[in-house]
Amino acid sequence: MLCTLLVLLVLTVVMFALVPSVRSSTSGTRLRVRSLAVVDEHGVERVLIAAPLPNPVSGGKESPRRSKAYGVQLNDAKGNEFGAYTIADDGALVACFDWARGEATCMFAMPSGEAGFEVKAEGGKTRGQLRLAPNGDVGVTLNDAAEHPHIRFRVSATGRTVVEAPVDAK
Numbered sequence: 001m002l003c004t005l006l007v008l009l010v011l012t013v014v015m016f017a018l019v020p021s022v023r024s025s026t027s028g029t030r031l032r033v034r035s036l037a038v039v040d041e042h043g044v045e046r047v048l049i050a051a052p053l054p055n056p057v058s059g060g061k062e063s064p065r066r067s068k069a070y071g072v073q074l075n076d077a078k079g080n081e082f083g084a085y086t087i088a089d090d091g092a093l094v095a096c097f098d099w100a101r102g103e104a105t106c107m108f109a110m111p112s113g114e115a116g117f118e119v120k121a122e123g124g125k126t127r128g129q130l131r132l133a134p135n136g137d138v139g140v141t142l143n144d145a146a147e148h149p150h151i152r153f154r155v156s157a158t159g160r161t162v163v164e165a166p167v168d169a170k
Contacts, residue, residue, distance in 0.1 A: 036049045044077060046074070048075065067089045092111065102124030112134050113133075129143075136156070139155070151163070
């Protein structure tokens, strides 16, 4: 037992002395990659950090992104995107979590100055929005299941408040 411990100690010292990558890193040392995938026990990419990210896959079908996007993609056990945190070439910052058939929630900040948060029903219909317009106006809209607005609250940048209910359905 003592001999085994002594051999392990010597091997550890030799390993740290001969393998520079095992030593503590010095300032300025970093890992640079274009893509890093974390896979599950079946080899499916569950977390992907990439520059750029591939197009999202949902239900086994690939969809194009609005612009090249860079960030973190979260996938289900079948490789379908179920969420992402991205910055796009056009400057859009977006963080979404998905249902099996479409987006569930999205938070965004656009280069235009627009920012907001959306909640969607399974299937992609927007049920609620909190939106900041580029001019500083902010509003909340609540929709029915058919995506028709039923009530809106808006406050302008100057403090003017508007409540619309019911909103004329399409």
